[in-house]
Amino acid sequence: MKIYLNEKHIKAEKGAKVAELVKQHKPGAEVCVLNGFPCLMEHTVEEGDRLVLIKKGEVPSKNELEHLLSARHTPGIADQLKKSCVGVAGCGGLGSTAAIALARAGVGRLVIADYDVVEPSNLNRQQYFVYQIGLPKVEALKEVIKKANPFTKVESHHLRIVPENVETLFGKCDAIIEAFDMADQKQMLVETVLAKLPKTPIVIGSGMAGYGANDLMKTRKTGMLHICGDERSEAGPGFGLMAPRVGMAACMQANQALEILLGPDPRIDPSLDPSPTRRGK
Amino acid sequence: MIKVNGEEHPWRQGLNITELLKEKNYVYHAIIVRLNEKFVPPEEYPAAMISDGDNVEAIHLITGG
Numbered sequence: 001m002k003i004y005l006n007e008k009h010i011k012a013e014k015g016a017k018v019a020e021l022v023k024q025h026k027p028g029a030e031v032c033v034l035n036g037f038p039c040l041m042e043h044t045v046e047e048g049d050r051l052v053l054i055k056k057g058e059v060p061s062k063n064e065l066e067h068l069l070s071a072r073h074t075p076g077i078a079d080q081l082k083k084s085c086v087g088v089a090g091c092g093g094l095g096s097t098a099a100i101a102l103a104r105a106g107v108g109r110l111v112i113a114d115y116d117v118v119e120p121s122n123l124n125r126q127q128y129f130v131y132q133i134g135l136p137k138v139e140a141l142k143e144v145i146k147k148a149n150p151f152t153k154v155e156s157h158h159l160r161i162v163p164e165n166v167e168t169l170f171g172k173c174d175a176i177i178e179a180f181d182m183a184d185q186k187q188m189l190v191e192t193v194l195a196k197l198p199k200t201p202i203v204i205g206s207g208m209a210g211y212g213a214n215d216l217m218k219t220r221k222t223g224m225l226h227i228c229g230d231e232r233s234e235a236g237p238g239f240g241l242m243a244p245r246v247g248m249a250a251c252m253q254a255n256q257a258l259e260i261l262l263g264p265d266p267r268i269d270p271s272l273d274p275s276p277t278r279r280g281k
Numbered sequence: 282m283i284k285v286n287g288e289e290h291p292w293r294q295g296l297n298i299t300e301l302l303k304e305k306n307y308v309y310h311a312i313i314v315r316l317n318e319k320f321v322p323p324e325e326y327p328a329a330m331i332s333d334g335d336n337v338e339a340i341h342l343i344t345g346g
């Protein structure tokens with residue numbers, strides 16, 4: 001029978017166990033991922049299975065690396081994400097976090113834009129490092145993304161986003177993540193996208209100040225607008241922004257972008273009883 | 282009755298977006314309003330008349346990010 005091993009089509013004996021394939025093709029491999037999930041060595045492979053074998057400490061070839069980076073993705077979606085393009089307007093707490101999550105998820109192209117540079121007070125929630133202080137955020141973010149997923153194409157713009165350049169910047173994006181800090185900037189972007197790019201979904205971050213209160217962080221959708229946050233906690237004097245809560249909003253935005261690109265995940269059925277005994281295979 | 286952000290709200294003759302925002306105390310300065318799934322620009326709030334049974338969404342764009 002035929003299976004995919006590290007994305008190559010190979011012949012395997014019917015009833016072959018993962019352990020035998022390890023011995024044959026990747027002796028010493030400790031990480032085995034079958035159809036997107038870690039598997040045991042005793043597991044028997046079936047026709048068409050996708051098996052990924054990773055030897056810890058071994059740096060893969062460039063050809064293999066791209067495939068290994070998506071080994072734990074839900075099977076079948078990597079190709080679609082690779083063809084997708086997401087715009088990230090603003091590279092602060094929301095934008096830097098969302099952009100890296102999308103790069104790790106395998107989105108093929110990101111368009112990032114921000115006028116600002118990295119400064120020390122950013123580091124409490126933005127995905128930058130001390131050695132990057134002083135760098136334009138788009139440059140620093142592009143560098144971090146490259147280290148996480150070198151196959152993500154990043155188009156970076158070191159500029160202030162204004163109504164006149166929104167269409168040029170994000171016109172080819174399948175979705176846009178609104179990642180500004182100030183309310184009036186958020187409003188400007190949403191109004192401009194609604195007017196000039198009415199078919200492009202925009203994922204807004206709104207309300208994420210403070211800490212705790214996880215259960216208030218939610219996502220809702222209305223037309224082309226998707227809103228992530230608690231829609232109430234306004235950053236200001238005495239009410240700061242911190243990595244965990246901002247990170248929640250940012251990852252909700254990135255996750256919502258995946259749903260926009262791929263459609264709802266058919267494996268997650270909100271109507272099902274959450275009890276483990278009701279879960280399928 | 283109309284729906285505002287999914288919740289029921291009493292309707293009256295002559296209700297427009299400006300008045301509705303006052304009634305709901307939606308005073309936050311950065312807001313996006315959709316009436317029956319269409320975006321209403323701020324300059325059109327006074328002229329945007331709401332009919333009985335209409336659906337209004339008001340999205341507050343809160344500082345922080």
